[in-house]
Amino acid sequence: MNKSNELFEKAVKVIPGGVNSPVRAFGSVNMNPIFIRNAKGSYIYDVDGKKYIDYISSWGPMIFGHCDEELNKVAINALEKGVSYGVPSDVEVEMAEIITQAYKGCEMVRMVNSGTEATMSAIRVARGYTGKDKIIKFEGCYHGHSDCLLVKSGSGTLTFNVQTSPGVPVDTVKHTLVCEYNNIDSVKETIEKNKGEIACIIIEPVPGNMGVVAPNIEFMRELRKITEDNNIVLIYDEVITGFRLSYGGAAELFDIVPDMVCFGKIIGGGLPVGAYGGKSEIMSMVSPVGKVYQAGTLSGNPLAMSMGIAVLNRLKNNQKLYIELENKAKKLEEGFKSNIELSGVKAVVSRYKSMLSLFFTDREVNGYSDVVTSDTEKYAKYFQSMLKSEILLPPAQYEVMFMNATLSDKDIEYTIKANLKAFMELSKY
Numbered sequence: 086m087n088k089s090n091e092l093f094e095k096a097v098k099v100i101p102g103g104v105n106s107p108v109r110a111f112g113s114v115n116m117n118p119i120f121i122r123n124a125k126g127s128y129i130y131d132v133d134g135k136k137y138i139d140y141i142s143s144w145g146p147m148i149f150g151h152c153d154e155e156l157n158k159v160a161i162n163a164l165e166k167g168v169s170y171g172v173p174s175d176v177e178v179e180m181a182e183i184i185t186q187a188y189k190g191c192e193m194v195r196m197v198n199s200g201t202e203a204t205m206s207a208i209r210v211a212r213g214y215t216g217k218d219k220i221i222k223f224e225g226c227y228h229g230h231s232d233c234l235l236v237k238s239g240s241g242t243l244t245f246n247v248q249t250s251p252g253v254p255v256d257t258v259k260h261t262l263v264c265e266y267n268n269i270d271s272v273k274e275t276i277e278k279n280k281g282e283i284a285c286i287i288i289e290p291v292p293g294n295m296g297v298v299a300p301n302i303e304f305m306r307e308l309r310k311i312t313e314d315n316n317i318v319l320i321y322d323e324v325i326t327g328f329r330l331s332y333g334g335a336a337e338l339f340d341i342v343p344d345m346v347c348f349g350k351i352i353g354g355g356l357p358v359g360a361y362g363g364k365s366e367i368m369s370m371v372s373p374v375g376k377v378y379q380a381g382t383l384s385g386n387p388l389a390m391s392m393g394i395a396v397l398n399r400l401k402n403n404q405k406l407y408i409e410l411e412n413k414a415k416k417l418e419e420g421f422k423s424n425i426e427l428s429g430v431k432a433v434v435s436r437y438k439s440m441l442s443l444f445f446t447d448r449e450v451n452g453y454s455d456v457v458t459s460d461t462e463k464y465a466k467y468f469q470s471m472l473k474s475e476i477l478l479p480p481a482q483y484e485v486m487f488m489n490a491t492l493s494d495k496d497i498e499y500t501i502k503a504n505l506k507a508f509m510e511l512s513k514y
């Protein structure tokens with residue numbers, strides 16, 4: 086038995102499903118997970134000594150690749166000054182200044198420890214600010230695992246078919262209304278039926294948790310208008326997209342500014358971090374200035390802040406990097422598309438900037454109802470074939486391939502070749 090399987094055998098006895106987060110399980114690709122020993126640049130190495138090109142990138146944070154020497158030094162220096170104080174430190178102020186300067190309309194920000202905490206807290210604040218209870222989310226969008234957001238959700242909940250989770254009281258989710266992404270009529274109808282009762286709308290401005298779905302800018306514009314007209318707080322969940330699509334996020338890209346925004350992933354450079362922010366008027370609701378309570382023992386800890394600041398400083402004014410990341414994804418997209426033609430496999434490539442997904446469907450992908458027509462068994466075979474070729478893809482159909490700065494042309498060309506090989510195998514079925 087190889088070492089990964091040995092570890093998995095031990096893990097399932099002491100950790101539910103053997104993993105600390107469901108998307109890490111390889112169940113939906115019909116195999117046991119590989120266990121990682123270390124990672125460097127664009128490569129990740131398992132405990133059996135196999136090397137893979139890594140397109141998971143810790144689900145987004147590793148935008149500069151793994152184990153970047155400069156960033157490691159920053160973390161080591163921070164460690165030497167103490168990991169956490171529980172009283173304020175200068176790096177918390179620096180981080181807040183960086184985020185508020187980077188993101189339009191984000192005048193104040195509060196640090197937390199995960200994306201889940203960020204969205205959960207933003208919703209509490211939006212409810213406190215508007216004095217209303219109901220919220221709108223979109224089918225297939227994932228905003229972490231807090232109770233009121235585990236409704237028709239994406240990511241692992243979609244992969245493992247637990248979009249509406251047992252353990253969440255019906256009373257807790259009765260205020261969560263679900264609309265169709267990219268369909269403004271579904272939003273208009275829901276607002277009309279719940280006139281004066283909706284506190285906020287939370288949205289992934291570019292969904293990544295049902296695979297990538299490209300946004301429709303007109304839909305986003307109308308969403309902004311309808312929320313303004315109805316005193317509804319518009320929250321962008323930029324946990325994936327923040328500082329990945331561009332330094333100023335979707336607000337800058339679309340030139341459509343939300344009232345509140347949530348971050349995670351990249352802003353911690355791989356350490357556990359999240360943040361939520363917005364207009365001062367709204368954020369002033371948060372304790373100890375306002376009455377909406379939200380707190381965190383390790384929030385803004387100097388280790389994560391120092392790492393995050395170093396990452397964000399490197400991304401600032403780095404248009405070249407954003408172009409390079411997009412070009413890598415574009416090259417993969419072109420290669421995959423030509424392989425689809427060559428092999429006759431029924432698949433489509435969905436890309437937005439540097440986010441990319443390959444869906445095994447023949448439908449054009451504009452929203453949730455298209456995404457779920459994908460053949461997940463085919464994806465499982467594809468995943469396994471790519472893994473044999475030493476390429477690590479997300480072990481689930483409804484996820485994103487993440488580009489990082491260290492991914493070389495050679496890596497990409499090799500990936501395209503392996504993709505053709507995998508498609509040729511698939512076309513035999």
Ligand code: PMP
Pocket residue numbers: 144198199200201202204227228229230240289293294322323324325349350359
């Ligand atoms: N929002 C979005 C858009 C996410 O993609 C995720 C995680 N994949 C979360 C929230 C939750 O973040 P975390 O896993 O850090 O709690």
